[in-house]
Amino acid sequence: MDELSNIRNFCIIAHIDHGKSTLADRFLEETKTVERRKMQAQYLDQLELERERGITIKMAPVRMMYRPTENKISNLKSQISNSETKILDFSFYILNLIDTPGHSDFSYEVSRALEAVEGAILLVDATQGIQAQTLANFYSAKKANLTIIGVLNKIDVLTDEAERAVMRKELAELLEVPAEEIFLVSGKTGEGVRELLNAVIQRVPPPRASEGMRQVLGRALVFDSFYDNHKGAVASVRVFDGMFKDTENIYLVATDTSSKVKELGYFMPELRPQKEIPSGGIGYIATGVKDTDKIKIGDTVLSLPPGPVRRNELEDLMLHGYKEPNPVIFISFYAEDTNEYETLRTSLQKLKLNDSALSIEPDQNEILGRGFKVGCLGRLHFEITAERLSREFGVKSTNTFPSVRYRVRTKKGEWIYITTPEELPQDHLEIEEPMIIMGIIFPTKYLSAVMSLQRKFRFSDMHTETIGDRIKLSARMPLVELVSDFDDNLKSVSEGYASFSYEFEAYARADVVRVDMLVSGNSVPGLSRFIPKETVEREARRMVEKLKELLPRQQFTQPVQASAEGRIIARSDIPAMRKELGNFGKNGGDRTRKMKLWKKQQRGKKRLKERSEATISPDVFKELLKKE
Helix, strand or coil: CCCCCCEEEEEEEECCCCCHHHHHHHHHHHCCCCCHHHCCCCCCCCCHHHHHHCCCCCCEEEEEEECCCHHHHHHHHHHCCCCCCCCCCCCCEEEEEEECCCCHHHHHHHHHHHHCCCEEEEEEECCCCCCHHHHHHHHHHHHCCCEEEEEEECCCCCCCHHHHHHHHHHHHHHHCCCHHHCEECCCCCCCCHHHHHHHHHHHCCCCCCCCCCCCCCEEEEEEEEEEECCCEEEEEEEEEEEEEECCCEEEECCCCEEEECCEEEEECCCEEECCEEECCCEEEEECCCCCHHHCCCCCEEEEECCCCCCHHHHHHHCCCCCCCCCCCEEEEEEECCHHHHHHHHHHHHHHHHHCCCCEEEEEEECCCEEEEEEEECCHHHHHHHHHHHHHHHCCCEEECCCECCEEEEECCCCEEEECCHHHCCCCEEEEEEEEEEEEEEEEHHHHHHHHCHHHHCCCEEEEEEEECCEEEEEEEEEHHHHHCCHHHHHHHHCCCCCEEEEEEEEEEECCEEEEEEEECCEECCCCCEEEEHHHHHHHHHHHHHHHHHHCCCCCCCEEEEEEECCEEEEEEEECCCCCCCCCCCCCCCCHHHHHHHHHHHHHHHHHHHHHCCCCCCHHHHHHHCCCC
16 A cells, blocks of 8 residues: 555535535544534634625635544445445545535635545535536536545435435436435434545545656645735645655746745644645645735645756646636725725735635726726625625725626727726627526426516526426526526525526627716716616616615705616606704794795705715615616
């Protein structure tokens, strides 16, 4: 047996709320990685937002030491009918687990975890069955050539044996394995967890080292990164070849950056410094690099012997990296206090180090000042980014209305990309919008309710297929509709039983017009939108009425208008606040005196109106996203 044979690298993948973090908690207990007195629910979810929302946002690696015994092996054999089953060869095993998010907005986190491991536990809630993100994660793991172990979770809730058998058969058919090879566990009670850990050892292959690596001491893949106030830029790595030591020089190939290791170690799950990380290991390296732009997800880190670096030779050693994520929506962030622009810039850079799916570029607005255009992978991703910016870095910001990236053809025949309606050139010939293929899974009884969303969200090319007692609806849909409260509408019509996943398809011609919102005659930056011509007047009226409800009243009347193609298509007025002038009749006054005060008040309101500027809070933007 070689030195890698007792290492297993694997991750847990599942749809949101199917119990990944709870199962990870039981793994930590079973392997005694975390003492029971220190355990808390969702132990690996370290962000405050993750605990509040009950979802995993960031992948979380952890190194576990596991010591199987003979009685555990006998229990394992009762669950595995495979003739290849063999006894466990070591007194202990090193299990490197990566817990992953389940929401589709964070699928890029999952894709990076899959590249760092050899196996995956595909977890399915026994009470809900296969959902949209279950399928998406399964196909991703299959594409990465991982060993996949099917697991039904929450069997303590689903006690009916016949229903268990149906769910087990359904998952087995997806994985194309016998139903007996699907494990039954309860992340809550711990039932079946020990047998599952033993199955990981039996089924997931150990890592293998490459050959021909003599010119370097070690080679590793950066699958994540984060910023530590004391250690600086830290890279989460999977070592594929050789070894990394805490005294060596390292070289980041993609950014052509050399540095010296400041610290390295393992996630246990807190950072625990070590002298070295050997081949097959998963850990962290405090790179000593101060410029956060030098740390790229998917980059290759090399541990080099003393001597000059020859870049042309080392480029051939790069590991297979990651496909750059394509942002779905774009939002501009502006510091509420213009003096905090640099603070906003630094905070976004640190946040991007921890969340590589973000794209950031400078932006400028004549009213809001300097800011940054941030690309996110979905609406939830945007909301999480805004909250993390406020909580973790204390930056108060104003956000513009989310938009998608449109493709525009000018009169010169050139194609350009724009992310805000304000960028639309006057001489454009046509506009194209991004389209996605949407997959929605829901119980059969909600078919008509889900189909009712067709007109509101512009479904096309729809077809259905049956998965057990559920239906999978595939449809083509404009990406911008995903931002328009699609998730909440789908949950509403399906009573929370529907799930969805999506992937980008292509650009297609869009029959849309630009609509600008004006308050007190002034255009409000960030509220301009592209709206389909067939619904432009209805949507404009809705936005005007919604703004009227959401904007606070002032001392003067505020007209709220929607403008498109050079004309006002909708209008409503926010009435002025009134100040009662008292009962002049009872106090010896007369109507003449009251009229004089009214006229004075009106003159004052007129002056206020002339000097006023429309200010829109971030909460107003979120409310305007919702479709009624």
